[in-house]
Amino acid sequence: MSWPRIAAALAGLVALLLAAVGIYRAGAGSVQVRWNAAVADAERRQSAALLEARERERERRQALAMSELEKSYLESQRHAEKQSADLRRQLRTGTVRLSVPVDAGACGVSENDPAAGSCDAAPRADIPAAVADDLVAIADDADDTVRQLTACQAVVSEYLK
Numbered sequence: 001m002s003w004p005r006i007a008a009a010l011a012g013l014v015a016l017l018l019a020a021v022g023i024y025r026a027g028a029g030s031v032q033v034r035w036n037a038a039v040a041d042a043e044r045r046q047s048a049a050l051l052e053a054r055e056r057e058r059e060r061r062q063a064l065a066m067s068e069l070e071k072s073y074l075e076s077q078r079h080a081e082k083q084s085a086d087l088r089r090q091l092r093t094g095t096v097r098l099s100v101p102v103d104a105g106a107c108g109v110s111e112n113d114p115a116a117g118s119c120d121a122a123p124r125a126d127i128p129a130a131v132a133d134d135l136v137a138i139a140d141d142a143d144d145t146v147r148q149l150t151a152c153q154a155v156v157s158e159y160l161k
Contacts (some may be wrong), residue, residue, distance in 0.1 A: 062158060062159070062161075065158050066155065066158060069151060069154050069155060069158065073147065073151040076147055077144070077147060080140070080143060080144070080147065084136065084140045087136055088133055088136055091129050091132045091133055091136065092129060092133070094129070097126050097127070097129075097132070098126070098127040098132040098135065099124040099125060099126045099127060100124060100125055100127060101122050101123070101124055101125075102123050102124060102125045103123075104122075104123040
């Protein structure tokens with residue numbers, strides 16, 4: 001074999017080797033690009049799953065808080081209804097009476113008159129039971145409205161957290 005043939009064969013082998021290295025690098029670069037894309041996609045999915053899990057946990061805590069608010073509201077409502085029913089029953093039986101202060105001179109009784117009661121207390125006029133019951137109903141409606149508004153404010157505050 002002659003040196004020019006060996007040199008040509010060697011040059012061909014080097015060219016073939018360089019071509020193989022170039023093809024390998026191009027393939028490796030393509031694989032690296034696909035790998036990087038797959039890793040980025042996996043990171044995006046993991047991040048989305050984490051955000052979704054956090055949102056579900058926030059919703060769960062919020063639902064629990066809403067349940068507690070509802071429980072508290074219903075408990076205070078039942079307590080108020082019981083107190084109101086007790087007060088109305090006491091008004092009907094006469095155990096409790098509502099009265100208003102009156103001017104002793106307007107009733108024709110002197111403030112110092114023993115029939116007007118003790119000297120320490122101002123003269124008072126009893127309110128009829130039916131009127132007292134109506135006043136208690138009005139006060140109950142107002143208290144119920146306050147409880148409802150307070151519950152609404154608590155719900156809004158919870159949603160804004």
